[in-house]
Amino acid sequence: MTPRSLPALVLSALFATGASAQGAPDGKQISTQGANGAPACITCHGAQGEGNPAAGFPQLAGLGAKYLTEQLEAMANGSRVSPVMAATAKALDPAQQQAVASYYASLPSPLNLDRLAATAMHPVKPADTGAWLATRGAWDKNVPACNQCHGPGGIGVGQNFPSLAGQPAAYIAGQLRAWQQGQRPPGPLGLMPAVATRLSAADIDAVSAYYAGLPKAADLLATQTPSSDGAKP
Numbered sequence: 001m002t003p004r005s006l007p008a009l010v011l012s013a014l015f016a017t018g019a020s021a022q023g024a025p026d027g028k029q030i031s032t033q034g035a036n037g038a039p040a041c042i043t044c045h046g047a048q049g050e051g052n053p054a055a056g057f058p059q060l061a062g063l064g065a066k067y068l069t070e071q072l073e074a075m076a077n078g079s080r081v082s083p084v085m086a087a088t089a090k091a092l093d094p095a096q097q098q099a100v101a102s103y104y105a106s107l108p109s110p111l112n113l114d115r116l117a118a119t120a121m122h123p124v125k126p127a128d129t130g131a132w133l134a135t136r137g138a139w140d141k142n143v144p145a146c147n148q149c150h151g152p153g154g155i156g157v158g159q160n161f162p163s164l165a166g167q168p169a170a171y172i173a174g175q176l177r178a179w180q181q182g183q184r185p186p187g188p189l190g191l192m193p194a195v196a197t198r199l200s201a202a203d204i205d206a207v208s209a210y211y212a213g214l215p216k217a218a219d220l221l222a223t224q225t226p227s228s229d230g231a232k233p
Helices: 003-023 027-033 065-077 086-091 094-106 113-121 129-135 169-180 188-196 201-224
Strands: none
Touching: 027 094, 065 086, 065 094, 113 201, 129 201, 169 188, 169 201
16 A cells, blocks of 8 residues: 555545435434425424324324334334334334434423323322323232333333323324234233233223323412422423
């Protein structure tokens, strides 16, 4: 190798690095413009991943990147049945799936997590089926409290357990029924099919409505007990 050839090698290496970086998928761009014929994620999930409760589209902002990537993979390969999302998930290659999942994971949750967590300390009655299942469970059916995995107030825990608070009731109920019917992968420790199959239709509707309405309930509780209020993260 001659000294004269070194600059050419350096330029070649820099060009290759730049091309690789330029070719890396942009999660934000996919969310706003779509990719490979797939529509922009913001069309259904909102400009900041806040979801669309009226239409039943879930919040994505702040969910774990690992969880979101796994869901896209599952919808692409059909192990999670989703007529709405299947074509979009299939259109994205693995790197694009990971990029858009990481982008949404990086966005702040639109919810007041402190207020939501404080609801777990509020007393509930057995007659309030949704709140009781969420915070106490139904041990006569061997059903643990949803909050045990999904966090106080359903705010989510780590990469594997997504937030439930504020998700559309129709979406939550639909996922529980999907687990009953074997239309979603079992998830960590195979917990969710076991839980879902022990819930009645009324149980599903009650706990889904509870979590969907929890952000408003948390705000109301905060006005009644100012000391429990917390700043939005």
